Amino acid sequence: MIGIGIATAADGIIVGTVTLTGIGLVMSEAGRTDLGRQPDDHALPGRGDLPDPRHGSATTANYIVVSTLMAPVVVELGAQSGLLVPLIAVHMFVFYFGLMADVTPPVGLASYAAAGIARCDPIKVGVTAFGYSIRTAILPFMFIFNTQLLLIGIDSIGHLFLTVSTAIIANLLFAAATQGWFMTRNRWWEAVLLLLVTFTLFRPGFWMDIIYPPYDKLPPTKIMEVVEQAPADDRLRVWIEGEDINGKKISKGVLLPLGAQAPALQRLNSAGLSLMASGDQVDILGVKFGSRAAKLGIEQGFTITALEVATVRPAKEWFYIPALLLMGLVIVIQRRRAAVIAADELKPAS
Template sequence: MTEGERRAIEMVEAAETGGRKLFGWQAMMVTVIAVSWCLFQMYAAYVGTIVPTTLRSIHLAFAFALAFMVFPFKKTPGNPQTKVPWGDWVLGGLATAAALYFFVEYSNIANNGGLRADAPLDLIASSALVVMLLLTAWRTLGIAMPLISLAFILFAFMGSRGLIPFIQSPFHNGYTWPQLMGQLATNTEGIFGTAIGVSAQIVFLFVLFGAVFDKLGAGDWFMRVAQSLLGGFRGGAAKASILSSGLNGIISGSAVSNVVTGGNITIGTMIRTGYSREKAGAIEVASSSNGQLMPPVMGAAAFIMAQNLNIEYRSLILAAAIPAFLCYAALLVVSHIEALKLNLKGLPKSELPPIRKTLLEGWYYLVPLGYLIGVLTSNPEANPERVALTTIVIMIVMMFLQEVFWGTRDGRSPARSLMDGGKKLIEAFEGGARSMIGIAVATAAAGIIVGIVTITGLGFGLADLVQNVANLFSNEFIRILVVLFMGQLIALVLGMGLPTTANYILMSALIVPIIAKIAGLDTSNPAEMLPVHMFVFYFGIMADSTPPVALAAFAAAAISGGDPLKTGIQAFQYELRTALLAYMMFFNPVLLLIAEVDGKATLGAVPWSEAVPMIIFAFIGLVAFSAATLRFLHRKTNPIQFILLLVASFILIIPTDLIWNVAALGMIAAVYFWQKAGSRNEPGQPLPAAA
């Protein structure tokens, strides 16, 4: 392992699974708690009858217990802590006790309608829960989430009293501390609200599915398949990286871990074949970030989105599939354009895994994946957590069979093989539980913001303010564009410091209602609201590669040896097609399989005869936009060619008459043949024979 790879792995551990390297009984205790959490969540999915508040409080208690053990308050690079200090034992115990208090007392509190005046421990436990949640969020998510949550708490507490400059509100007169704690800790619109409910009920099972699937060896197999299929084409190293990241995105909800998992192999190969260190890192960042767009997991936000829209999970992942495909197809075009610019060839055939042999070696990985996706998409009555649980059980059986088969081949006894299988399973369970810490804490902390938006009416107030700004423009289309652009900026800025799931929750509470109001959407119709939710979700994902934070870019740069800021800027340029796709979905909801039926927007109502032409036009628009932003199609574009490509891509964003689409295609064709007619010997012109 190189020094860069080691530093990248440390980044992932510090950011997502905890940076402490524990030994002895403390490491054993982490394993026991993590495995217990997994077993509890599997049991909860199996019985399906645990009271929601009970499930949520126990879920958060497990997250608290692990967070203070594996996430140090301050991590020294290259010198991780090897034991849990006594202070963290105390804080972890207090946090866990505060969460479990509501498991024990929630029914009594609910029957009372809130905090009990004759039970002062209610207020103490509520206050402790909020404080410990903010501290845990600081450790696991960084400073941004607790600061934003604290600002909202102060906003609700101060109201219009103006006790602190800039922390005051014209929308309400302020709430007392007991009122706030009652809203945040004892109300299902606060910490124990919908977001953590989805985390506890569904997200955990899918994250565990990804951890077990990866431990089974699927991630490595995806990499080999991608190399065997695309590695021989021009710029094949980058194309294989993109395909493998997309496949891993099906099972992984983390851009940073996806960068490290795949980048350890792909980044070095890209550099060796001619990509600069920054471009190699940027391609890996862009493809790994977009992995969160891939159904069925979608960075864990898909489950919360389905809950917010009150639609079947099946409907959501079917709607999200076409944009995700377009996003990756366009990124493959970006990598091809870069290969043309650099005059690169594909990987030598001797370095490529044989296609037939590779497919035969791992075909069985498609069994659990096919079962999961097949049942979720074909059965409207399918329960997502039950399907995920069944898939996990299938993979556990496969893991033990795999070890027995390999053991027979390697000369190990069946007993030894079963023990090795058990060890792998425990490692997978621990990895899944540790990956869930940040998600559980993020959804709980986001509940603070959602609860305060609800109690203060902040969302309505902001909508009125934004509408006043939008009304400065007389044209309705311009007004909508202004609001979308404002929402885009907020999502990008917040996303620099927030995990994708928390970013989406915050945006869905604050920005989505504003866009819906300005655009005149029917908020009770999920088909009208889905494009707005997807819009803010896509820009939240783009934040992973947006400088100056861009943790995924720093991880890629650690592997490539390139400059992190330049890597992030280059990745952001590659991600611009994702931004265009977000606008495409909003203005052309056919891409989400939404059509009007009897004058009402309806999910899944688009016939393929109508969808296919729209998909083709959208893809061509993304290709034109990518060529414009990279200033290269067949060769470097001149200013007129740049403008033609850009205008054509914008025309193809919005549903228009066929004549306009034909005109846009004509512009793109004109630029292409204009460049083809030029000299083939100009600098940057590709070789006549593509590899």
């Protein structure tokens, strides 16, 4: 209990330092800057190291730390690489990874507590616990690549039921594949098939993206037309570039919330943007202080380079059908093998 008590007491120091001094924003900016450099740009050893997101702490303190230190880094790096996701998905991503500190060595507060009860090596407990909870390390990536798991984009009760039920099945299949037992002990190729089914149920859009591109790229001059036709509470995928107030070149994508249905000019003003078109170029004349556009890192003088709108394509949920059929095949094969094994065990010994 002494080690756990010291770690818990240190939580208050960490949280107080992050929330009261603003050091979290400084560390996040340093992380974004360092990751943007080439390896040979680092003059000092270790300059590019990022703070470890796995802070062993209580749940609330954990979220405060990782959301302050790591969420801005993930958002910025994703925007620069074309991965545009809602902010809540990023926060859930870093939050789940922060929680993994409870079981993973060398932090493993829960593992140390369990080892004290069981009177065994805490490092071995942590390694075993990580094996059992490895699905928790995979799930945050699904929050990023399939935001429907966070109930984003769910438009009906049937859609909600389908998303929740397939996610539950995927979790069970992932546990079966990683722990080596489904209806009976897995063969290696059965584990591979179960992992393939798990991936498809978690992210069916991956296969649909291969067949149909998810977005069409439009010129920036179409922005008024696109904003006018966008449904209520939609997010516009906008690509911008320019120089910030520090002279740093910025090129990234943002998800601009459009709010309620209204004329295009009104929706852009409510988001905090004032635009001016000049030929094939659209410049940002102004950004309201504290607006949604400002919080996304859009600044006056930036240029809108492109728009992306979702394409019309079949629902990605169609890939649930082959995935479930493949799962059914594994069930049939394993049940037959389990029946043979049970029959052999009932035979009298010769």
